[in-house]
Amino acid sequence: MKRPIGNYYIPSSAYVHIPFCRRRCYYCDFPISVVGDNKRGDNFSPIQEYVEVICEEINITKSFDRPLETIFFGGGTPSLLSVSQLNRILDALEQKFRIVANAEISIEMDPGTFDLEQVRGYKFLGINRVSLGVQAFQDELLNVCGRTHNVSDIYKAVDILHQAGIVNFSIDLISGLPHQTLEQWQTSLEAGIAISPTHISSYDLVVEAVTAFGRYYQPGNPPLPTDETAAQMYRMAQQLISISGYEHYEISNYAKPNYQCGHNRVYWENLPYYGFGMGAASYVAGERFTRPPTRKEYYQWVQSVDRQYKLSLQDRSFKHQGIDTSNNCLEANQECLLETLMLGFRLADGINLSTLSQRFGQQTVDQILIYLQPYQKLGWVELINPKGIVTLFSNNQKFPVEGYLRLTDPEGFLFSNTVLSTLFSKLSNSISMEY
DSSP, X not given: OOOOOOTTTSOOEEEEEEOEESSOOTTOOXXXXXXXXTOOTTTOHHHHHHHHHHHHHHHTSOOOSOXXXXXXXXXXOGGGSOHHHHHHHHHHHHHHHOEEEEEEEEEEEOTTSOOHHHHHHHHHHTOOEEEEEEXXXXXXXXXXXXXXXXXXXXHXXXXXXXXXXXXXXXXXXXXXXXXXXXXXXXXXXXXXXXXXXXXXXXXXXXXXXXXXXHHHOOTTSTTSOOHHHHHHHHHHHHHHHHTTTOEEEETTEEEOTTXXXXXXXXXXXXXXXXXESTTOEEEETTEEXXXXXXXXXHHHHHHHHHHHHHHHHHHOOOOGGGOOTTSGGGSOOHHHHHHHHHHHTTBTTOEXXXXXXXXXXXXXXXXXXXXXXXXXXXXXXXXXXXXXXXXXXXXTSOOOSSSEEEEOTTHHHHTHHHHHHHHHHHHXXXXXXXX
């Protein structure tokens, strides 16, 4: 049975990828363009060219007449953009989609890449949330990562945000770095908490093969921490941040009350979003689409799409970006189910059983509960009934149809890969959905 195209499938969020960086961090596998230490949007023409191309992509994108409620400028280092360039992109988004008055508009910024005048200009344009790439509070670890800033730059950046009146700012921290000790990790956590951001993202290092770290190190081998040490770092973050007044609302994210990242919740709740820019991904009308990962290929793609768009004005047959609203996740299918489980289990709230049943059938929900019983006994998975009480589920009773299924904190989150790999394997082999 095909589902109608409602708000569940139509985006109210947009991600904008700004790929320019001073240099590539040693753990980074994102689509970026390295420009060196002295190039910025106001003195480097390729950045201006990129801004124009991304605005052209926005202009030729199909609009579903639903205004934007969240916008996220990621990268790369978006704080290399001038105020006028950021304004150019926001104007394009406003003209094409409209932006609601209280929209959450976030931007990633690296310490040492902005000044007070620039941040005040960003705020005037509507930027009301900043994600600050801190990573560590030890100069030696920042050097190990290939970061361009030092610890002093972090405190200067925070001071600038305060002076500019940016109340809502987040910091990123990374655990499991080469040579990083438990003591250093505790120091970084305590220093991060002390500057009192509204939000803290605490990520465990993932060593990707295509990165410098992937060439230098093997996971689990020195100088990387052991798996047990990495687990201790996760538990330490959960304990120290949570007791400091932050809610652990997602596997790697903590927020003070009312400061969860609305844009990122769109991803974790498997809701639709527009993506713009080199390497950016979209999820629109049930279809996922990723743009080319280099500037040259991206520019060529936008030109090609633009030509199709102009031709389509005559015959109205163009389906922009390959989006066909008649198939894919407009129909519940196995891929959609696995995505929903993978993303939903990242959230402390977990997965709503009633919603899961409506989309994929009660028989599917029953199977999921059967497969998760061993992990319930280990204390990694729990079911919260509508009254907020933890309940057990077993074959000896009728499976519940309401409530939330979630991983426990911190142990369930720590072993999420084990839980998900089991679910994926069993569901892929035996699923029979009710459509």
